[in-house]
Amino acid sequence: MARLSLKRFLRHRMWDEDDARRVLPAEALVRLQQRVAESEMRHTGEIRVCVEASLPLSYLWRDAPARERAITMFAKLRVWDTELNNGVLIYLLLADHRIEIVADRAAARRIDAGHWQQLVDTMRDAFRAGHFEQGLSDAIAAVDAMLVTHFPRDASTASPRPNELPDEPLLG
Template sequence: MASIIQRLARLLRHRWSEGGLRRALSPALQEQLARRVAASERRHTGQIRICIEGGLPLSYLWRGATARERALTLFGKLRVWDTEHNNGVLIYLLLADHAIEIVWDRGLARRVAVEDWHATVAQMGASFRAGRYEEGLTQALEEVSARLVQHFPTPPETPGDAPNELPDAPVLL
């Protein structure tokens, strides 16, 4: 019985949270994040996507899927895995569960410790709990950018002219 109540509560929370997505990310903030992603990507060969979802789709809720499962699925659907140097990063927020996930491609997995990514998630979480979405996303974007610049800098022959393989605008679902 408790399991059914928990499932129903989660379902309602996810449906209710869909409306909060637009309040958390104003059009001005979305535009600002897209500019920051574009500026970051001129400094390295990696690709960064930000995806924010109010609540999980019913099919995910029904089977009890986690935010991590959804982030991994979106990593593929948004083609973050399909970059030339295997150095794409997805920053995923699931508002209904207050969940943050960062998914990185195998090129980064060989060079950046998992603990570094977890530290970034922890810092984002502190900002989000205080209602400072812009600050949390900006800080995470700066940290991801620093790792990409360190491990995948733009080649000297093409400064500021790295190819842009993926859209820069945040994805809101």
């Protein structure tokens, strides 16, 4: 069983939703929501952005990694439940400075893991410079490009596909 790290525990208790709102104010969230909505007009995938200030206590007690929480949020936000199995979650955990990309089955099969890692590295550079909105906006653009390549929207269909998931980023 993993041990609770006091240093990690204190770091997570110092971060709260106000800190998340400080790095991504309401205006930035609206712009990111618009980026997701515009992106989803170009492909059949779904993009969700989730930014959490810290982990719940139950995760800290088990010393759970950010990846575990990202996978939980992937399920909780129903990104896994899209009709074409090509949803992508962009997850940011502020207290641990962790970025996770979770892609559904179809997207994971078609898009090489190296592309996701490259995206994470680019985001990390932006976040280190304090450019959270720009880093997430660039990430949305990169995911958009991958989804357009592998899951383009079929212009010949009479009715567009429904938007299966909310476009606004989840902040917690």
